[in-house]
Amino acid sequence: MSKTINKNIQISLLLIATMGVMSGITVVSSLPLISQTFSHIPDIEFLSKLMLTIPSIIIALFAPIAGIIVDKFGRLKPLYTGIILFVLGGSSGFYLHDFYAILAGRAVLGIAVALLMTSSTALIGDYFNEKGRHKFMSTQGMAVALGGIVFITAGGFLAQLHWSYPFAIYILPLLFLPLLASSLYEPKKHIHLENELEIEAKLWPVYMTAYFAMVLFYMLPTQLPYLIIDTLHGEPSTIGFVIATAMVFNAITSRQYAKLKGRFTYIEIYMITFIFFGIGLFIISQASSIAQLFYSTAFLGIGFGLILVNTNAWFLSKVPAHKRGKASGMLASSFFLGQFSSPLIFEPIIKIYGIQGLFLIVSGIALTISLSLFLRGKIFKY
Incomplete structure (x- = not known):
């Protein structure tokens, strides 16, 4: 199958991979400005750092559950659910003005990334044979690294305009949905051997x-x-x-x-x-x-x-x-x-x-x- 896999499927999986790196580093440049904006909140310097750590903790805790969901309900339903949650939770800082509500949005982002990582990794295993996986994952690693450069640069530029603007980057995956919906397909169920x-x-x-x-x-x-x-x-x-x-x-x-x-x-x-x-x-x-x-x-x-x-x-x-x-x-x-x-x-x-x-x-x-x-x-x- 890996020899005949079309470019749209590969591009779709690469776009999903960039969402993982987007989740972490996009708002790094906003953290000092968030501390200044919400300076009336006690211990805001510590709390602002939770913007980065809360998604990681949630992913670590929820990912095994997400994996069970992916095996039980298929790859695509959790994937699309993850994208919607990613957009809603990730962009919360763009339109919400309560610090704790934004923090809750970061927790939702963690759930989203857990669903995305487990479903997309499973799809790579389903779509490609071993040789094809090595070739694709070479490209995926490059895409993730380049995505990291783009998102950390864009986040820094937008943060100079306003601390909330980098959160708008999380809306970007909505543009991925038409390509994903027309390209990705649900693999057949596998037998336990x-x-x-x-x-x-x-x-x-x-x-x-x-x-x-x-x-x-x-x-x-x-x-x-x-x-x-x-x-x-x-x-x-x-x-x-x-x-x-x-x-x-x-x-x-x-x-x-x-x-x-x-x-x-x-x-x-x-x-x-x-x-x-x-x-x-x-x-x-x-x-x-x-x-x-x-x-x-x-x-x-x-x-x-x-x-x-x-x-x-x-x-x-x-x-x-x-x-x-x-x-x-x-x-x-x-x-x-x-x-x-x-x-x-x-x-x-x-x-x-x-x-x-x-x-x-x-x-x-x-x-x-x-x-x-x-x-x-x-x-x-x-």
Whole structure:
């Protein structure tokens, strides 16, 4: 089927993938302005940060339930429900003027993203064979990275006009609906052929990898801004430039995933990923100026461009068709639990060794993981 899959289906799935990155970073530039606008609310600086964390928590909690829904009711009904909730919850800050109502809208956004991620991942598994998946997910990784650049730039520009304007970007998926409705189709029901316990045993290593990889990688958006502002005395705009530069390398690397997968195993790609990630973190740990940070962006972008695509591809190679919904929900939950846990796990290290000390320590962890995977491969080979 993957050879004959039409372009409209592929474009539809790519558009859905960009909604995931849209959900998180679009309103980042508005957070300081939201704090100023609602300054009469106690602890508003802390509460405004919940604009980013509440969707992640909701996704982590709701994604397994969303997966069960996708397996029971099909892929498309949850998908379209997710899009409507995405528009309503995401755009709440554009037309609502009560802070807590907007916060509730962010929780609705989390439910929406959980439905979108589980249903779209299941559809990719249904529509493509393994070789076709690798090729498509190369393009998907590039689309997500480019989408991240577009949305963080557009959000920053609109925030300069008014804090509420970036929330209007969440209305954009309404324009996707005609193409999605005319292109996507409900796959046929799948027969249960494998033992449930055997399936779970095969998938838990993927879930654990997704969780720990996100704990490590999510230290960049959560810790790097403080390094740039507090330690290196950079401007807020510098944060966007550094992240956007890394995303360019992310996009280029993701696009090459299918070729890499043709030469290397999933484990070997993880080994390469952690080498690049470790080098990038080491450069950051030694940086004494903003300019030196940009030397790390190539390594970090390559690492991040590989980790997500490789994990999703590895996951779909292991999960049987009838479990794709529920298992996709567990995978999404693993990713977002990693995001939520990352700053909590690393805060004690920062208090003792500082932010650059944290980057140095995690650099050593990443390179140790890569060495362990290399030795594991040699042991199994012999």
